[in-house]
Amino acid sequence: MDIQDIIKPENLVYQKTKLLTDTPMHYCPGCSHGVVHKILAELIDEMGLQDKSIGVAPVGCAVFAYNYIDIDWQEAAHGRAPAVATGISRVNPDAFVFTYQGDGDLASIGAAEIMHACNRGENILVIFINNGIYGMTGGQMAPTTLEGMVTATTPNGRNVELNGYPMRITNLIAQLPGTSYVTRQSVHTAGGVRKCKKAVKKAIQNVLDKKGTSFVEVVSTCNSGWKLSPVASNKWMEENMIPYYPLGDMKDSVKGEHSEN
Amino acid sequence: MAKVIGAVVVDKEACKGCSVCVEACPHDVLALHLEVNSKGYHYSYMQNPEACVGCANCGVVCPDTCITVYRAKAS
Numbered sequence: 001m002d003i004q005d006i007i008k009p010e011n012l013v014y015q016k017t018k019l020l021t022d023t024p025m026h027y028c029p030g031c032s033h034g035v036v037h038k039i040l041a042e043l044i045d046e047m048g049l050q051d052k053s054i055g056v057a058p059v060g061c062a063v064f065a066y067n068y069i070d071i072d073w074q075e076a077a078h079g080r081a082p083a084v085a086t087g088i089s090r091v092n093p094d095a096f097v098f099t100y101q102g103d104g105d106l107a108s109i110g111a112a113e114i115m116h117a118c119n120r121g122e123n124i125l126v127i128f129i130n131n132g133i134y135g136m137t138g139g140q141m142a143p144t145t146l147e148g149m150v151t152a153t154t155p156n157g158r159n160v161e162l163n164g165y166p167m168r169i170t171n172l173i174a175q176l177p178g179t180s181y182v183t184r185q186s187v188h189t190a191g192g193v194r195k196c197k198k199a200v201k202k203a204i205q206n207v208l209d210k211k212g213t214s215f216v217e218v219v220s221t222c223n224s225g226w227k228l229s230p231v232a233s234n235k236w237m238e239e240n241m242i243p244y245y246p247l248g249d250m251k252d253s254v255k256g257e258h259s260e261n
Numbered sequence: 262m263a264k265v266i267g268a269v270v271v272d273k274e275a276c277k278g279c280s281v282c283v284e285a286c287p288h289d290v291l292a293l294h295l296e297v298n299s300k301g302y303h304y305s306y307m308q309n310p311e312a313c314v315g316c317a318n319c320g321v322v323c324p325d326t327c328i329t330v331y332r333a334k335a336s
């Protein structure tokens with residue numbers, strides 16, 4: 001069979017969702033942000049939420065997220081996305097409000113905002129991209145940087161005596177009674193992407209059902225910051241990040257119930 | 262011979278040559294081209310088109326969503 005005979009609309013199995021704009025993404029080649037944007041855009045399209053979705057963009061590499069997904073967006077100050085999302089979801093209780101944050105934004109400068117938004121059980125979805133580094137500003141140490149990991153500000157590797165321990169902030173958030181669904185996923189393999197999409201779909205449904213805050217951490221790569229090729233950084237992540245940040249659901253209940261963890 | 266046959270169309274200009282799709286392909290269909298696109302990236306292409314089964318793993322992992330996948334029953 002000739003390839004031109006296969007390339008017909010009736011044989012289509014996978015294509016770019018119409019919610020992703022044609023703006024070329026500014027992310028580095030192989031960056032996990034693109035995959036997570038795609039998962040969100042596909043789900044918002046499939047669940048028919050384009051008109052009622054409001055995203056809150058962070059400060060970090062994903063600061064331009066509003067250029068790539070064709071929904072309503074609001075830009076927030078560094079780390080303050082959950083506070084902005086709180087306001088938006090309280091005045092628009094029927095909207096689907098989500099924040100999209102990195103580890104420098106969420107776990108460092110915005111640690112108080114995310115803790116209290118989750119503790120209040122705001123009806124929002126939080127997407128947390130954890131690549132263990134401040135990617136946009138040149139690869140400095142983040143709270144989630146692994147012990148011994150070399151970054152621009154820890155040239156000899158992170159020293160826990162000096163810099164503290166890598167923070168598993170998702171585990172802390174799972175303890176809060178305001179959260180309903182807390183999970184950690186990855187997008188480095190096709191299977192991982194499909195699992196992550198299922199988790200995000202469940203989290204969106206929880207927000208629509210007003211069950212409380214849903215929190216999805218995505219263990220990601222920053223190949224420019226890690227100074228590795230995209231394929232090598234996926235492998236490095238599998239060998240180093242995932243043992244410290246194990247994948248899976250941490251909490252699946254409704255707001256007000258305590259986690260078993 | 263496989264019962265299904267697939268085909269992959271890569272948007273050459275959108276591809277950044279990260280080769281994540283090359284790794285994700287279970288049948289070694291994709292490879293990076295020796296030529297580059299206008300941005301200077303070695304874009305992905307079907308080096309071994311007859312092995313493609315249209316599983317769409319490449320499209321799913323592509324961060325720039327530049328891959329479209331088709332699948333048909335083999336005649």
